[in-house]
Amino acid sequence: MRTVRRLLYRDIVASVGFVALAFLALFFFIDFVDRLDDIGTRGRGALDAMLSAAWLLPGHLYELMPIAVLIGTIYSLARLAQTSEFTILRTGGLGPGRALGLLAGLGAAFALLTLAVGDYVTPFAERQGVLLEARLSGSLRLQGAGAWLKEKYRTPAGEGSVSINIAGTGADGVLQGVRIFEFDADGRLVRQIEAAGAVVDAHGVWHLDRARITRWPLDGTQGTPLVQVQERSEFDWPSTLAPSVVTAAVLPLETMSTLELWRYSRHLDTQEQASQRYEIQFWKRALYPWACLVMVTLALPFAYLHARAGGISLKVFGGIMLGIGFVLLNNLAGHIGLLRDWTPWIVAATPSLLFLLMSLAAFGWLVRYR
Numbered sequence: 557m558r559t560v561r562r563l564l565y566r567d568i569v570a571s572v573g574f575v576a577l578a579f580l581a582l583f584f585f586i587d588f589v590d591r592l593d594d595i596g597t598r599g600r601g602a603l604d605a606m607l608s609a610a611w612l613l614p615g616h617l618y619e620l621m622p623i624a625v626l627i628g629t630i631y632s633l634a635r636l637a638q639t640s641e642f643t644i645l646r647t648g649g650l651g652p653g654r655a656l657g658l659l660a661g662l663g664a665a666f667a668l669l670t671l672a673v674g675d676y677v678t679p680f681a682e683r684q685g686v687l688l689e690a691r692l693s694g695s696l697r698l699q700g701a702g703a704w705l706k707e708k709y710r711t712p713a714g715e716g717s718v719s720i721n722i723a724g725t726g727a728d729g730v731l732q733g734v735r736i737f738e739f740d741a742d743g744r745l746v747r748q749i750e751a752a753g754a755v756v757d758a759h760g761v762w763h764l765d766r767a768r769i770t771r772w773p774l775d776g777t778q779g780t781p782l783v784q785v786q787e788r789s790e791f792d793w794p795s796t797l798a799p800s801v802v803t804a805a806v807l808p809l810e811t812m813s814t815l816e817l818w819r820y821s822r823h824l825d826t827q828e829q830a831s832q833r834y835e836i837q838f839w840k841r842a843l844y845p846w847a848c849l850v851m852v853t854l855a856l857p858f859a860y861l862h863a864r865a866g867g868i869s870l871k872v873f874g875g876i877m878l879g880i881g882f883v884l885l886n887n888l889a890g891h892i893g894l895l896r897d898w899t900p901w902i903v904a905a906t907p908s909l910l911f912l913l914m915s916l917a918a919f920g921w922l923v924r925y926r
Contacts, residue, residue: 560645565662567636568852572628572666576617579624583616584609600692608692611685615810618674622847623879625666629659629855630875634868642859652923656856663852670845675813682811690726702733703805706827707796716740718795725806730755734764736793747771749793756799767791809834814841832900836890839904847882850908854878854915860922882911 587609594600636642705720716739723733736749751764769791771784804812804820812820817838824831858871886907893903 560648560650561658563645564632564658568629568632568659568662571632572624575628575631576620576624579620580613580616583620584613587612604688604692608685608688611681611688614673614677614681618670618678618844619883621666621670621673622844622851622882623876625663625848626851626855626879626882627872627875629852630858631868631872633855633859634861634871637859637861638868652919655859656853656919659852659856660849663849666848666852667845670848674841674845675815679811679813679816683807686807686811687729705797705802705805706829708827709796716746720797722802722806726753730765731802731806734762736762745772749791751791756795756797756802758799760795760797760799762793762795764791764793765789809837812837814838817841832897833894835900836893836903839901840886840890843901843904843908844886847886847908847911850912850915851879851882853919854911857915857918857922860919878911882907885910 588605591605591608595602595605633642636645702724703722705722707718707720709716709718718739719737721733721735721737722731725731731754732752734749734751734754736747736751737745738747738749740746748770749764749767750770751767753765755763757763767788767790769786769788771786773782773784798819800816801820801823804816809817817834821831821834821838824834855875858875861871889903889906892898893900
């Protein structure tokens, strides 16, 4: 059994590695060509375009890993079936259950590799790409109205709240265009702070640069608000927001690890903000690597097809279509779940469960009738 395991694993790993390398080369070329128009603007050169495209490769590898596992495993098993090697292994005692167990172990290894790439390599690479883009363009402007954060605090009169708006971030991580709105327990605006830049330290203190502080204290006699304006070159504003939460708000979702997504979604839920988008992304990030296990199961029935049932190229084409179908269903489920307000973990698990049931049904039918 050790010899059979070594034969299958070596052949499948080599095929999966070749497919993944081919996909990465293709996507690197596309990303590089897409950035050629920017060469010459703001001092950008060909090396900057190549580096920007290179930082996207870990993200592409994470997204394409299940497809590469599916295509590579189908190619390897179909080739073994065409040369009758898999038939010899079956007559030598490699039953359906044992073959499924061997491939399940390899699929689990691919899943752990995908998890490591998605949780550690991809967030780091995406952040470096964002910072590179901010350095080349001068700053990174956030989409729409910018990033919004919210926190609550206790006052003698009750519970107040703070809303924070961030317009962008610089290449050095300095927050730009910061506006802070403080409300009292009755929902009245009592203070507004505008700053050109801000840095959040490890203790949650915001070090504001060129701050303009506007206060609306109530006159005790007539109850009319008085406006007090103060300008400070430097101003420290304490907050309970962790630096990781602030970073998660201003950077794209792709730059967040699974743990960071969970923490940020819990923060949004605690502050009574919409968190379903981040919860869906968390469950997709947590369950997506295990799609590799589904893909090797989906590829196993191709080994039981007779060689005359189609050449290797036809089977690989079928694997490509199945992989594309999985990616489309996975993305579509996320969007529909967000629109329909479905349970996040069900949305994330449905595509993999459907493909797993389909693969097991096809495998059982081939084993019994073919």
